[in-house]
Amino acid sequence: MKLVCxxxxxxxxxCSAWMWIFPLSGVAARSISRQLFLYHKxxxxxxxxxxxxxxxxxxxxxxxxxxVQRIADCTSGKNERWSVRTNWGEIDVVNxxxxxxxxxxxxxxxxxxxxxxxxxEPEEYVPEETYIKSVGTLLGDLWEWNVKAIAACDFEKSxxxxxxxxxxKSC
Numbered sequence: 044m045k046l047v048c049x050x051x052x053x054x055x056x057x058c059s060a061w062m063w064i065f066p067l068s069g070v071a072a073r074s075i076s077r078q079l080f081l082y083h084k085x086x087x088x089x090x091x092x093x094x095x096x097x098x099x100x101x102x103x104x105x106x107x108x109x110x111v112q113r114i115a116d117c118t119s120g121k122n123e124r125w126s127v128r129t130n131w132g133e134i135d136v137v138n139x140x141x142x143x144x145x146x147x148x149x150x151x152x153x154x155x156x157x158x159x160x161x162x163x164e165p166e167e168y169v170p171e172e173t174y175i176k177s178v179g180t181l182l183g184d185l186w187e188w189n190v191k192a193i194a195a196c197d198f199e200k201s202x203x204x205x206x207x208x209x210x211x212k213s214c
Contacts, residue, residue: 095171096164097178097196100139101185102147102157110159111136117184118177131177132165154193179203 103110107125114136115122120129127134137160146156161181165174178194179202185192192207199206 093171094197095174096162097194097198099161099163099178099182099185099192099194100154100157101159101161102154102191103159103188107136107138107159113188114161114181118181129177130166131169131174132163134181135162137162154191157191157193175201182207 101110105113111122111125111127114120114134115127118127118129118134120127120134125136127136139157139160141156142158143156147153147158149156163178165171175198178196178198182192182194183203186207194202194206196202196206
């Protein structure tokens with residue numbers, strides 16, 4: 044592990060937003076550090092409001108198009124090319140640039156190298172508890188398809204199997 048500034052991804056000594064992160068490659072490291080920074084900012088400055096951004100790492104050997112359609116079907120959402128619009132939020136399906144056939148099988152951090160990830164946030168009018176329950180239902184649906192899936196979010200402890208990190212279907 045190395046110490047980096049999660050605000051600017053640099054090794055600067057003037058910044059107060061220092062945090063330890065795991066040495067990951069490329070996009071995964073930047074994405075995770077930015078989410079940690081958002082969490083850090085919310086926790087220290089907006090303690091009354093939880094960050095509801097959620098990323099679910101998904102490992103399934105189907106096409107991106109088929110995954111988008113399956114998610115649209117199980118959420119009763121609308122397929123919008125690489126996204127699914129539901130009544131509780133939008134789900135973006137992204138090819139993981141850090142996908143690695145071998146590393147995805149390695150515990151405990153193999154999920155960072157799964158084939159896809161889903162990024163989602165709630166619609167503004169959706170209550171927090173409705174959104175969290177909907178994310179949990181989506182995660183359960185993925186597991187029902189025998190898909191490896193792990194959520195990374197501030198509220199993962201409120202999700203089934205704590206977001207899947209300890210699920211036998213996750214790694």
